[in-house]
Amino acid sequence: MALIGKLVVCGVGLIGGSFALALREKVDRITGIGRSKESLERARALGVIDDIAPDWASALDGADFVLLSMPVGQTDAIMEAMSPHLQSHTVVTDAGSTKHNVLYSIHSHLVGHLPRVVPAHPIAGTEKSGVQAASAMLFQGKRTVITPLPENDPAAVELVRNAWQACGASVVEMSPQDHDRVFAAVSHLPHLLSFGLVHELAGRANAELLFSHAASGFRDFTRIAASHPEMWRDICLANRQALLGELDQYLGELALIRSLLLSGNGPRLEQIFEEARQARAKWGEGQAVNGG
Amino acid sequence: MALIGKLVVCGVGLIGGSFALALREKVDRITGIGRSKESLERARALGVIDDIAPDWASALDGADFVLLSMPVGQTDAIMEAMSPHLQSHTVVTDAGSTKHNVLYSIHSHLVGHLPRVVPAHPIAGTEKSGVQAASAMLFQGKRTVITPLPENDPAAVELVRNAWQACGASVVEMSPQDHDRVFAAVSHLPHLLSFGLVHELAGRANAELLFSHAASGFRDFTRIAASHPEMWRDICLANRQALLGELDQYLGELALIRSLLLSGNGPRLEQIFEEARQARAKWGEGQAVNGG
Numbered sequence: 001m002a003l004i005g006k007l008v009v010c011g012v013g014l015i016g017g018s019f020a021l022a023l024r025e026k027v028d029r030i031t032g033i034g035r036s037k038e039s040l041e042r043a044r045a046l047g048v049i050d051d052i053a054p055d056w057a058s059a060l061d062g063a064d065f066v067l068l069s070m071p072v073g074q075t076d077a078i079m080e081a082m083s084p085h086l087q088s089h090t091v092v093t094d095a096g097s098t099k100h101n102v103l104y105s106i107h108s109h110l111v112g113h114l115p116r117v118v119p120a121h122p123i124a125g126t127e128k129s130g131v132q133a134a135s136a137m138l139f140q141g142k143r144t145v146i147t148p149l150p151e152n153d154p155a156a157v158e159l160v161r162n163a164w165q166a167c168g169a170s171v172v173e174m175s176p177q178d179h180d181r182v183f184a185a186v187s188h189l190p191h192l193l194s195f196g197l198v199h200e201l202a203g204r205a206n207a208e209l210l211f212s213h214a215a216s217g218f219r220d221f222t223r224i225a226a227s228h229p230e231m232w233r234d235i236c237l238a239n240r241q242a243l244l245g246e247l248d249q250y251l252g253e254l255a256l257i258r259s260l261l262l263s264g265n266g267p268r269l270e271q272i273f274e275e276a277r278q279a280r281a282k283w284g285e286g287q288a289v290n291g292g
Numbered sequence: 293m294a295l296i297g298k299l300v301v302c303g304v305g306l307i308g309g310s311f312a313l314a315l316r317e318k319v320d321r322i323t324g325i326g327r328s329k330e331s332l333e334r335a336r337a338l339g340v341i342d343d344i345a346p347d348w349a350s351a352l353d354g355a356d357f358v359l360l361s362m363p364v365g366q367t368d369a370i371m372e373a374m375s376p377h378l379q380s381h382t383v384v385t386d387a388g389s390t391k392h393n394v395l396y397s398i399h400s401h402l403v404g405h406l407p408r409v410v411p412a413h414p415i416a417g418t419e420k421s422g423v424q425a426a427s428a429m430l431f432q433g434k435r436t437v438i439t440p441l442p443e444n445d446p447a448a449v450e451l452v453r454n455a456w457q458a459c460g461a462s463v464v465e466m467s468p469q470d471h472d473r474v475f476a477a478v479s480h481l482p483h484l485l486s487f488g489l490v491h492e493l494a495g496r497a498n499a500e501l502l503f504s505h506a507a508s509g510f511r512d513f514t515r516i517a518a519s520h521p522e523m524w525r526d527i528c529l530a531n532r533q534a535l536l537g538e539l540d541q542y543l544g545e546l547a548l549i550r551s552l553l554l555s556g557n558g559p560r561l562e563q564i565f566e567e568a569r570q571a572r573a574k575w576g577e578g579q580a581v582n583g584g
Binding site for chain 1: 524
C-alpha cells in the first residue's frame with residue numbers, strides 16, 4: 001500500500017523536487033503547484049511530478065499530503081489561498097527554514113485544521129536551486145526537524161515523520177523557538193556573512209584582481225554566497241529577530257578580535273584560533289561518524 | 293642535470309614537505325632544518341628529506357637553494373641565524389603568506405645577499421598541517437606569487453620560478469604591497485571570520501546543541517577554522533595593517549546589512565544577495581575553467 005495517495009508539492013524546486021523524487025515509488029500520484037508555469041512544466045518533463053494543478057481548489061481535491069516548499073515569504077499568502085479548499089483528512093507540512101512565521105500564518109489562516117498541520121524543516125540543500133538540481137538522494141543521511149503543534153493529531157505527526165524517513169532523513173523534534181535560534185546561529189548567520197563578504201569585494205574597483213587570487217579557503221567560505229537570493233531574503237526577514245541577536249553576538253566577537261589585532265596580542269589571538277580549531281575538528285569528526 | 297643540487301627546507305610541514313616531495317626527482321639532496329626534531333625525524337622517515345641539519349652552519353654548507361617554510365613569525369630570527377653562514381651562490385626564497393614583514397627581515401639581516409633572496413608565496417594549502425599531510429601534488433594547477441626585489445639577480449628569480457613551475461604551479465609576479473592587500477582581502481580576512489564564528493559558538497552554554505544541527509553550509513564556511521593556529525596568528529600579526537583595513541571595510545558592510553535587517557528592507561537585502569550570487573557564480577566558473 002502506498003504511503004501517500006495524492007501528494008501535492010507547492011514549489012517544485014530543489015527541496016520540493018527532491019522530496020517528490022525520493023517518494024516516487026511510495027506515492028500514487030504527485031501534483032505540482034506554484035507560481036512559475038515554466039518550472040512546473042520542467043518538473044513534469046523530468047518526471048518529478050505527474051500533473052500540474054491550475055489552482056488550489058483542484059490541487060487540494062482528494063489531496064492526502066501537502067508539502068509547502070516555496071520560499072518562506074510566500075507562506076502566509078499560500079495558506080490563505082489554501083484555506084477554503086482544504087479537506088479534513090489532508091495532512092499539511094512545510095519545508096521552511098524558519099518556523100515562527102509559519103506558526104503565525106497557520107494561526108492566521110488554518111485554525112480549523114490545526115490537528116493536521118505539522119511544521120517541519122529538512123536540513124539539506126546546496127547552493128544550487130531549481131528542480132534541475134533535485135535529487136532523490138538529497139535527504140539521505142540528513143536530518144529533518146519537526147516542530148509539532150500542541151494541537152497536532154499524533155497520526156499526522158507520524159505520517160510526516162514517516163515521509164521524511166522514507167526520504168532517508170533522520171527526524172528530530174524541537175520547539176519552534178529553539179529551532180529558529182539554533183538555525184539563526186549555525187545557518188542563517190553564516191549565509192549572511194558569506195553574502196556580505198562577496199558583495200563587499202565585488203563592489204570594489206579592483207574586484208577582478210582580488211578574485212583572480214582567491215583560492216580554496218575563499219571558495220569554501222563563499223560557496224553559500226551563491227545561494228538563492230529570494231529564499232535567503234525571506235529567511236532573513238522571517239527570522240530577523242533571532243538573526244539580529246546572532247549578528248550582534250558575532251559583531252562582539254569581531255570587536256574583540258579587532259582589538260587584539262590592533263594591540264598585536266599574539267597569545268590571545270592564537271588562543272582564539274586554537275579553541276576554534278579544536279571545536280571545529282571535534283565537530284568534523286562527529287560529522288564523519290554520522291555520515292553527515 | 294638536476295634543477296637544484298642541495299635543497300634546504302626550513303620547516304618541513306605541509307608546504308615545505310610538499311615542495312620537497314614535488315621536487316624529489318629534480319634535486320640531488322634534500323636537507324631539513326627546523327625547531328621540532330620530532331617532525332624532522334618524521335619527514336626523514338617518510339622519505340621527504342634525506343638528512344637533518346643540526347644547525348645553520350651545516351645546513352647552508354654547499355646549499356644551492358633554501359626554502360623558508362616555517363610560520364612567518366619566525367622569519368626574522370631565522371634570517372638572522374642564517375646570515376653568517378650564507379654562501380654567495382645560494383638562492384633563498386620563502387613561502388610566507390605575508391610579504392612586507394619578510395622584506396623587513398631581509399633588509400635587516402640579508403642586505404649583503406639581496407641579489408639572491410627572492411620572496412614568494414605559494415597559494416595552496418589545506419586546513420591540515422604537518423609533514424604527514426604533505427603531497428607532491430599540492431601545488432599542481434595552483435598559483436605561486438613571486439614578489440621580486442629590485443636588487444634581485446634575474447637568474448635567481450628564474451630559478452625560483454622554475455622550481456615552482458616544476459611543482460606544477462603557475463607563477464605570477466606582484467609587488468609586496470599589492471600582495472599583502474590582496475591576500476588580506478581574499479584569504480586572511482575569511483580565515484579570521486571563520487575562526488571568530490566557531491570560537492563564538494563554541495563558548496556558549498548550548499554549544500553542543502548548536503553544533504549538532506550544523507550542516508553543509510556551516511561545514512564549508514568553517515573548514516578554514518581548523519587551520520594551524522600559530523601560522524594564522526603570525527599571518528594576522530605580520531599583515532595587521534592591511535587586515536585591519538579589510539576588517540573595517542567588512543564591518544561597514546555588516547553595518548549596512550544590519551540596518552537593512554532592522555528596517556526589514558527585503559528588496560535591498562535581496563539585491564545584495566543577488567549581486568553576491570552573480571559574482572560568486574562567475575568566479576566559480578572561472579575557477580572550473582582554470583582547474584583551480
